[in-house]
Amino acid sequence: MGKTKTDPDNTLPARFADRHKLYQWSVQVPDFEVKFMTRQFKKFRGRPARLMREDFCGTGILACEWVQAHRKNRAIGLDLDQSTLDWGVAHNVARLGKGADRVDLRCADVRTVTDPPADIVCAYNFSWFLIHPLDALVDYFAAVRRSLADDGLMFLDCYGGWEAQQVIEEPRLVETPEGMFTYTWEQADFDPITNVASCHIHFELNGKRLRKAFTYQWRLYSPAEARDALLAAGFRDVVVYWDRSKDPDYDDYRPATRAANQPGWLAYIVGVV
Numbered sequence: 001m002g003k004t005k006t007d008p009d010n011t012l013p014a015r016f017a018d019r020h021k022l023y024q025w026s027v028q029v030p031d032f033e034v035k036f037m038t039r040q041f042k043k044f045r046g047r048p049a050r051l052m053r054e055d056f057c058g059t060g061i062l063a064c065e066w067v068q069a070h071r072k073n074r075a076i077g078l079d080l081d082q083s084t085l086d087w088g089v090a091h092n093v094a095r096l097g098k099g100a101d102r103v104d105l106r107c108a109d110v111r112t113v114t115d116p117p118a119d120i121v122c123a124y125n126f127s128w129f130l131i132h133p134l135d136a137l138v139d140y141f142a143a144v145r146r147s148l149a150d151d152g153l154m155f156l157d158c159y160g161g162w163e164a165q166q167v168i169e170e171p172r173l174v175e176t177p178e179g180m181f182t183y184t185w186e187q188a189d190f191d192p193i194t195n196v197a198s199c200h201i202h203f204e205l206n207g208k209r210l211r212k213a214f215t216y217q218w219r220l221y222s223p224a225e226a227r228d229a230l231l232a233a234g235f236r237d238v239v240v241y242w243d244r245s246k247d248p249d250y251d252d253y254r255p256a257t258r259a260a261n262q263p264g265w266l267a268y269i270v271g272v273v
């Protein structure tokens with residue numbers, strides 16, 4: 001990180017160089033995910049989901065969005081990094097006012113079996129890719145299974161396609177109420193034997209760069225592997241949601257059992273107890 005000459009498009013002042021805030025602005029879409037889980041749970045179970053556990057919750061922004069969506073909604077968040085959780089309590093949970101009592105962020109491994117049983121456990125932004133090899137993933141899903149209510153559901157997202165294996169840097173301008181900044185997703189390395197990719201997130205503001213603000217070493221699991229691991233962990237069924245929209249600005253995820261191959265894709269996966 002340092003004071004440098006940066007692209008004139010980056011109008012966001014350097015005082016906003018907070019990696020958690022920039023991350024939330026760049027990659028998190030909690031309103032979409034809350035609506036998706038709410039709608040799908042009701043469709044599957046014919047009742048509303050009330051307790052949601054957010055795994056790898058980081059700053060807990062999804063947990064906060066969940067409790068804001070309904071006055072009876074409660075959320076548990078699990079993450080190993082206390083400093084990130086503290087940031088989330090100060091910046092996200094504190095904003096909820098009385099609703100803050102319904103968010104319980106815990107510094108714990110996602111393989112912890114939690115109480116009370118949750119209607120939903122979710123792991124978004126591909127964080128479950130951090131659990132490898134495959135037998136570790138099965139252990140994780142088994143702990144989730146034991147943390148879910150008898151009619152609970154697990155929600156995951158997943159990305160892939162041949163572009164996911166390429167060494168690339170993908171910059172994108174992000175608009176905020178305070179100005180614009182550049183978010184860059186870098187795929188630095190991919191090992192075809194282990195399927196493990198090394199990825200970095202960089203940010204560039206007006207006069208400031210944050211190189212390697214976040215780094216991940218994760219395994220690019222496929223939906224087929226997620227399915228096998230969920231079934232091995234005791235889930236009864238697995239549904240993959242594929243984007244059927246022809247319009248690149250609009251997503252329309254629907255259950256699918258087959259899909260045409262494509263250079264890059266994003267899917268949602270639901271494990272059914």
Ligand SMILES: C[S@@+](CC[C@H](N)C(=O)[O-])C[C@H]1O[C@@H](n2cnc3c(N)ncnc32)[C@H](O)[C@@H]1O
Pocket residue numbers: 028055056057058059078079080081084108109110111124125126127130
């Ligand atoms: C990719 S970030 C995800 C942040 C946020 N959930 C999101 O959707 O963007 C990964 C987070 O997982 C946490 N983490 C990694 N391994 C973990 C584990 N075994 N148990 C709990 N948290 C873990 C890290 O501390 C980090 O905050």
